[in-house]
Structure formats: structure tokens, C-alpha cells
Amino acid sequence: MWTDRLVSGVRALPDGRPAWCAGAVVIAGRGPVVAAEAAAGWAVRYRAYDPVADRGVDLPRDLWERMRVGTVFDLASLTKLFTALATLQQAECGRLALDEEVRSRLPAFAPGITVRQLLTHTSGLRPELPLYERRGRAAQLELLWDQAAAPDGRPGSGHRYSDLNLIALQLLLEQCTGQRLDVLVREGITGPLGMRSTSFGPLAPQGVAATEDQRRPWAKADRGMVRGEVHDENAWALGGVAGHAGLFSTAQDLAVLCRTLLNGGAYGAARILRPATVAALLEPPGLGFAVDQPYFMGELAGRGAAGHTGFTGTSLVLDRVTDTFLVLLANTVPPRRRDGGSAPRAAAATCLARAASRRR
Known part of the structure; x- marks a missing residue:
């Protein structure tokens, strides 16, 4: 089944050569139904980055924390949505x-x-x-x-x-x-939708995926291993609440947001936007959302799919044509930032696109 292929592909990401991420969570669905949900790899593994050996310095093995479907991620630029x-x-x-x-x-x-x-x-x-x-x-x-x-x-x-x-x-x-x-986000979006795991930081570290051993020269500030505080240096300098970065959330909460938008702005008894406003939000050129971007949407692009990515490895995409959504949260920056590309995001989206097309 396509769900098996999607889940197996995501579970392979932390163990690839080279590994794309330390850990990942994926949720995919159609309308109100979650069809695939899985976690792989590690939310916490490294103590630091060794620039001489060019590798991560592991924590003691008993301090590693497995990635879980409910792990909280630094959303990075998904905050923009x-x-x-x-x-x-x-x-x-x-x-x-x-x-x-x-x-x-x-x-x-x-x-x-x-x-x-x-x-x-x-x-x-x-x-x-x-x-x-x-x-x-x-x-x-x-x-x-x-x-x-x-x-x-x-x-x-x-x-x-x-x-x-x-x-x-x-x-x-x-x-x-x-x-x-x-306050606007909490009272207007996450509160009405019941997205209880979504908020600006800083957060207590337990249950939160670590990001990076943030040090110059590869980073813009010397902060050490970052966990529970926003990774983006400008958002951090602004106090952790910024329009472009700073939110933390789970794949489960983001699936609620995707369902809400696919349903024209409503989720259960809550409505956060009118249907016409949601349509304007998601249609080209997109108001805050990227539209039809194959580099991370794969074969979902080309028919009005909308979504966004985040620097820390986060992404979501939704397709109103097939009423489907994909949330892929990966921890791609530990122990230090590298450009791993978006090929795994595109592959996951293509898997969903092909499955949805067969069921239309």
C-alpha cells in the first residue's frame, strides 16, 4: 500500500548515507481521515558538534530520546503561515x-x-x-x-x-x-482549533526536538545546543516571538490546521476564516502560502497545491483537488546546519499524489 511506502520512506531518512535528518514525523490524510502516521529516528541525540572531526558528539546512550508522533518541533518558517x-x-x-x-x-x-x-x-x-x-x-x-x-x-x-x-x-x-x-495566534487560531501543542517558545525541553549546536562560523550566534528555544537567530534576538519564525508545534496539531483549510476555514464547531478568504489564501500567487512548488511538493505541484517549508526541516502541503494533506516534520539541522535539499519532501508528496490520483 502507498501508506507503507510513505512510512518506510520516512523511516529510512535518519539512517541514510548521508542521513537527511536526525529524526522525522509524518502524517498524511484525506479530508478528516488520517491515513498514515509514523515517527523515526531521534529527537535528541547529540551533545555538540565537533568541527575538527566534522561530526556530532553523541550524548550518553541512555540520554537519547526517540522521535515520537507527538514530538514538538521548532516550525521555523511555517510560522509565516x-x-x-x-x-x-x-x-x-x-x-x-x-x-x-x-x-x-x-x-x-x-x-x-x-x-x-x-x-x-x-x-x-x-x-x-x-x-x-x-x-x-x-x-x-x-x-x-x-x-x-x-x-x-x-x-x-x-x-x-x-x-x-x-x-x-x-x-x-x-x-x-x-x-x-x-496572543493573536493563540486567541484566533490555535485556541479555537484546539491546537494545544502549538505555541511560541521558549519551552521546557522535555518532548521537544533539539535543533543545532549553534556556533560561529557556521551559525550567526554562539548559543550552543538549542532545544526549546527558537533556532532562527533573528527571531531569538526579537525575544522568540516573530512573524517569520518562533512557533513550536506537532505534526498532529498541523494536521488539524490542514484539515481546517481544506474544509474552507472550519474545524468542528470552530471557524477561523471564511471560505472565500481561504480560497484567496491558497490560490496563486498565495497569500503567505507557496503554490505549486515541485521542489518540495513533488507531483502534488501543478494543480494548485499549497504549503510551505521551514529551515529546520519542517513542511506541510495540502491539495484541494484531492482533499489531501501531508505534514513532514524532520530535524535536519542537528548537530549543525547543512543544505540537505528537499528531495525527501518531494518524494513523500509524490507518493501521496499518486495514491490520491488513483482514488479520485
């Missing part, structure tokens, strides 16, 4: 408009940059800034204001993926609601 959802919720409430200029609320922004452009990564802002090099929120945001006043690219001229877009959305949301992003 929640910021996008919160933005659209405020648009539904009339507190902001997608085509309004950002400078109407954040005066440092140059003319012509709209909320929609932040969501679609067409604002012209550069991919990132070294906020982690500055102490204090005011000094950190000064870097953003300088870029916002004179973006590297012309607003609306083309797609340029940028963490700064989502940090700007966070600031805009906080300005127009008077609430922090973590």
Missing part, C-alpha cells in the same frame, strides 16, 4: 485592508508597499537583516525602518522571499490590534 492567517483574520474584521499601504500604519515604510505585497513577497524588501547583531528592540527595528524606507527592489516588481515581510506584518498586526502576535 500563522502570521498570514492572523493578517487575513484582521482583514475580515475590517481592521486592515490587503491593498492599503503599509505606511498608513508604519510611517517608516516607503510609498507603494501594500499589505498584500508583504504577504506575497513582492514588497522589494531584502531577504533578511542582521537584527541579531544589535541589542534592544529599538536598535533592531532601526535596521528594518532603514530598509523599509529604501527597499532594495521596486515594490510589486517581482517575487523575492523575505523574512522582513513577515516581521513587518507582525508589527502591523500589533499596531492595529494592540495585541502581541502570540
Whole structure:
């Protein structure tokens, strides 16, 4: 069966040569039904990274922790999806408009940059800034204001993926609601949907997958082995709550989010968005979601599949045509970050695509 192939493929990821990840969790389903669910490898294994030997230094064997379906992951850029959802919720409430200029609320922004452009990564802002090099929120945001006043690219001229877009959305949301992003996400998304394992950190380490022995020169900060605190250096510098990174969650909770979106914004008695808003969220070019990206969606791409990836190894994809979803959370950065590519993500998505196509 396809579920056996999907599960066996994911279980092989931590043991490959070279291994793609330390551990992984996969959940796939159709509509309200979970068809496949599995965990493999280790949530915690390494004490540190040895740059001379170019390998991880293992903890004592009795301190290794197996990956479980309920293991909590640093979602990295999957956080962006929640910021996008919160933005659209405020648009539904009339507190902001997608085509309004950002400078109407954040005066440092140059003319012509709209909320929609932040969501679609067409604002012209550069991919990132070294906020982690500055102490204090005011000094950190000064870097953003300088870029916002004179973006590297012309607003609306083309797609340029940028963490700064989502940090700007966070600031805009906080300005127009008077609430922090973590409160908006909890009260508007995770609370109503019963996603009890989803929150911003820091978290107690038990049950959380470790990420990286974060040290220069391969990283941007010297923090040692990171676990329960956000891996992204800029999100960490911003206090752990940021529009582009900082959320932690489980595959089970993310499956609930996927079901909600496939169902037009409702899950059980809870509704977080209207069906028309969900359609706009997921249709090209996607409002916060990537659409039809074969590098991680495999053969699900090409028919309107939407999803996102995260630097730590996280990803989700959903396909409204076949009413299917795939959540693959892998811990690809321990003991130190490397570019392992997205081939395993694409292979898992292709497995689901072929199975769903046969059952249509």
C-alpha cells in the first residue's frame, strides 16, 4: 500500500548515507481521515558538534530520546503561515485592508508597499537583516525602518522571499490590534482549533526536538545546543516571538490546521476564516502560502497545491483537488546546519499524489 511506502520512506531518512535528518514525523490524510502516521529516528541525540572531526558528539546512550508522533518541533518558517492567517483574520474584521499601504500604519515604510505585497513577497524588501547583531528592540527595528524606507527592489516588481515581510506584518498586526502576535495566534487560531501543542517558545525541553549546536562560523550566534528555544537567530534576538519564525508545534496539531483549510476555514464547531478568504489564501500567487512548488511538493505541484517549508526541516502541503494533506516534520539541522535539499519532501508528496490520483 502507498501508506507503507510513505512510512518506510520516512523511516529510512535518519539512517541514510548521508542521513537527511536526525529524526522525522509524518502524517498524511484525506479530508478528516488520517491515513498514515509514523515517527523515526531521534529527537535528541547529540551533545555538540565537533568541527575538527566534522561530526556530532553523541550524548550518553541512555540520554537519547526517540522521535515520537507527538514530538514538538521548532516550525521555523511555517510560522509565516500563522502570521498570514492572523493578517487575513484582521482583514475580515475590517481592521486592515490587503491593498492599503503599509505606511498608513508604519510611517517608516516607503510609498507603494501594500499589505498584500508583504504577504506575497513582492514588497522589494531584502531577504533578511542582521537584527541579531544589535541589542534592544529599538536598535533592531532601526535596521528594518532603514530598509523599509529604501527597499532594495521596486515594490510589486517581482517575487523575492523575505523574512522582513513577515516581521513587518507582525508589527502591523500589533499596531492595529494592540495585541502581541502570540496572543493573536493563540486567541484566533490555535485556541479555537484546539491546537494545544502549538505555541511560541521558549519551552521546557522535555518532548521537544533539539535543533543545532549553534556556533560561529557556521551559525550567526554562539548559543550552543538549542532545544526549546527558537533556532532562527533573528527571531531569538526579537525575544522568540516573530512573524517569520518562533512557533513550536506537532505534526498532529498541523494536521488539524490542514484539515481546517481544506474544509474552507472550519474545524468542528470552530471557524477561523471564511471560505472565500481561504480560497484567496491558497490560490496563486498565495497569500503567505507557496503554490505549486515541485521542489518540495513533488507531483502534488501543478494543480494548485499549497504549503510551505521551514529551515529546520519542517513542511506541510495540502491539495484541494484531492482533499489531501501531508505534514513532514524532520530535524535536519542537528548537530549543525547543512543544505540537505528537499528531495525527501518531494518524494513523500509524490507518493501521496499518486495514491490520491488513483482514488479520485
